[in-house]
Amino acid sequence: xxxxxxxxxxxxxEEAKNPDLETHRKRKRSGNSDSVERDAxxxxxxxxxxxxxxxxxxxxxxxxxxxxxxxxKESLGHWSQGLKISMQDPKMQVYKDExxxxxxxxxxxxxxxxxxxxxxxxxxxxxxTREHLELLKHMHTVGEKxxxxxxxxxxxxxxxxxxxxxSMSHVHLHVISQDFDSPCLKNKKHWNxxxxxxxxxxxxxxxxxxxxxxxxxxxxxxxxxKQPLRCHECQQLLPSIPQLKEHLKKHWxx
DNA sequence: GTTCTAGAAC
DNA sequence: GTTCTAGAAC
Numbered sequence: 448x449x450x451x452x453x454x455x456x457x458x459x460x461e462e463a464k465n466p467d468l469e470t471h472r473k474r475k476r477s478g479n480s481d482s483v484e485r486d487a488x489x490x491x492x493x494x495x496x497x498x499x500x501x502x503x504x505x506x507x508x509x510x511x512x513x514x515x516x517x518x519x520k521e522s523l524g525h526w527s528q529g530l531k532i533s534m535q536d537p538k539m540q541v542y543k544d545e546x547x548x549x550x551x552x553x554x555x556x557x558x559x560x561x562x563x564x565x566x567x568x569x570x571x572x573x574x575x576t577r578e579h580l581e582l583l584k585h586m587h588t589v590g591e592k593x594x595x596x597x598x599x600x601x602x603x604x605x606x607x608x609x610x611x612x613x614s615m616s617h618v619h620l621h622v623i624s625q626d627f628d629s630p631c632l633k634n635k636k637h638w639n640x641x642x643x644x645x646x647x648x649x650x651x652x653x654x655x656x657x658x659x660x661x662x663x664x665x666x667x668x669x670x671x672x673k674q675p676l677r678c679h680e681c682q683q684l685l686p687s688i689p690q691l692k693e694h695l696k697k698h699w700x701x
Numbered sequence: 702g703t704t705c706t707a708g709a710a711c
Numbered sequence: 712g713t714t715c716t717a718g719a720a721c
Contacts (some may be wrong), residue, residue: 526702554702614703631703634716635716687715
């Protein structure tokens with residue numbers, strides 16, 4: 448049986464956390480300089496991004512009047528589409544029901560870090576309307592259930608929320624414990640994306656959709672990622688990521 | 702989103 | 712000299 452959305456298999460590159468892989472850490476770069484932020488700020492484009500460069504069976508995609516036809520190698524092969532693929536992988540799925548699926552973040556920024564994704568293709572919060580309200584509430588509820596099921600006995604605090612300008616396509620709710628004890632947390636952008644207003648509380652997003660019918664974000668979000676590093680527990684300023692990470696240890700409940 | 706690395710910061 | 716950050720990745 449053919450999966451219409453994902454007609455070909457994309458292999459995930461396993462991250463080199465395995466010491467055995469150390470010797471061939473060098474790998475081809477697959478860089479793409481397209482601006483992610485601008486991309487995320489645009490409206491959803493239904494139908495776009497489902498074709499592949501090497502798909503013999505799907506020859507004719509309705510050509511979008513001349514200009515920005517899908518000329519470049521992108522779409523599903525592009526890193527920003529990775530969630531669409533991960534969420535389909537049973538090995539990644541921690542929970543699923545008719546509306547949503549939960550996977551572990553591939554590069555967790557804390558001891559517990561999950562993503563709740565709807566099966567429905569919603570590119571980002573920009574595309575969210577009141578008709579998605581119940582879905583957003585369900586995503587939140589499922590997030591809380593996953594916490595209860597997998598970290599219920601821990602005393603860790605959790606937050607649920609969305610990045611104001613996500614890098615990855617497909618709406619995803621972050622469910623993340625507040626220890627931020629993870630080797631994948633490496634830079635200022637990582638920290639500030641979860642510890643400034645760049646992180647939009649799920650509850651606030653739900654209320655915004657309820658009241659305004661859509662999600663709007665204040666200007667200057669990219670600048671928030673460059674703000675000085677401040678401890679989320681005691682507000683202390685730290686001069687570098689290594690020093691922040693060392694500081695965080697004193698708040699651990701371990 | 703990550704990796705890699707030049708050169709700034711210490 | 713070493714640590715650390717920040718920008719490119721065709």
